[in-house]
Amino acid sequence: MKVVLLGPPGAGKGTQATGIVERYNIVHISTGDIFRKNVKEGTPLGKQAKAYMDKGELVPDELVIALVQDRLQQDDCKNGYLLDGFPRTTFQAEAMEKLGLAVDKVVDIQVADEILIGRATGRRVCKKCGSTYHATFRPTKVEGVCDECGGEVVLRADDEEATVTNRIAVYHKETAPLVDFYEKKGNIVHINGEEDAAVVQEKIFAALD
Numbered sequence: 001m002k003v004v005l006l007g008p009p010g011a012g013k014g015t016q017a018t019g020i021v022e023r024y025n026i027v028h029i030s031t032g033d034i035f036r037k038n039v040k041e042g043t044p045l046g047k048q049a050k051a052y053m054d055k056g057e058l059v060p061d062e063l064v065i066a067l068v069q070d071r072l073q074q075d076d077c078k079n080g081y082l083l084d085g086f087p088r089t090t091f092q093a094e095a096m097e098k099l100g101l102a103v104d105k106v107v108d109i110q111v112a113d114e115i116l117i118g119r120a121t122g123r124r125v126c127k128k129c130g131s132t133y134h135a136t137f138r139p140t141k142v143e144g145v146c147d148e149c150g151g152e153v154v155l156r157a158d159d160e161e162a163t164v165t166n167r168i169a170v171y172h173k174e175t176a177p178l179v180d181f182y183e184k185k186g187n188i189v190h191i192n193g194e195e196d197a198a199v200v201q202e203k204i205f206a207a208l209d
């Protein structure tokens with residue numbers, strides 16, 4: 001199964017991805033996670049991506065496409081993949097098609113802008129293992145400490161309110177047109193992402209089963 005998770009920043013893509021990859025035994029590929037790892041490790045790719053990420057802008061298409069093409073060729077993708085945060089522009093979606101990278105189903109998680117701001121600014125991530133929490137909706141048992149690995153749990157650099165606002169605007173301009181793109185292909189399902197995370201999960205499973 002080859003699935004794309006579409007939705008604005010803070011919609012719950014990463015949160016939902018964990019259960020989806022477990023249920024369908026596919027790999028989770030988050031381009032945002034890959035970029036953050038490269039920034040942390042100071043690789044040439046990370047150095048190129050950082051300036052865009054800090055401003056809440058998209059990393060240039062060529063960099064992202066090369067990275068995804070390379071990742072999808074790896075052996076663990078043979079049983080299928082869940083793309084989280086890619087494609088994010090029509091150019092990226094068209095490039096996928098040209099490269100023969102298949103998409104069986106697109107899951108579009110819909111959440112209103114005013115809710116997204118609270119989701120993203122309240123998001124807390126573990127510096128060590130990447131687990132995601134929310135200051136109000138999914139707090140850690142001990143403040144600032146990851147339940148999974150004991151690592152430090154912090155605000156993501158691009159989750160400051162001004163950057164989140166820009167990321168939402170970039171989503172509407174660059175990424176939202178993909179809803180129409182996949183609507184024309186007839187392989188997109190729309191899920192209300194404003195409900196409780198467990199309810200959203202059940203609806204996604206029902207759409208993918």
Ligand code: ADP
Nearest residue numbers: 010011012013014015119123133134137196197
């Ligand atoms: P995305 O990957 O789409 O940017 P995340 O999965 O990281 O979004 O979720 C953003 C924040 O919102 C996180 O702090 C997460 O814990 C929280 N969250 C996710 N889904 C829900 C939900 N259905 N209700 C409330 N909070 C949620």
Ligand code: AMP
Nearest residue numbers: 031032052053057058059064085086088
């Ligand atoms: P995310 O974790 O999905 O919210 O992504 C964090 C940041 O990484 C984005 O704001 C972009 O700067 C960059 N990024 C991730 N995926 C893409 C993509 N497909 N195209 C362009 N930039 C991306």
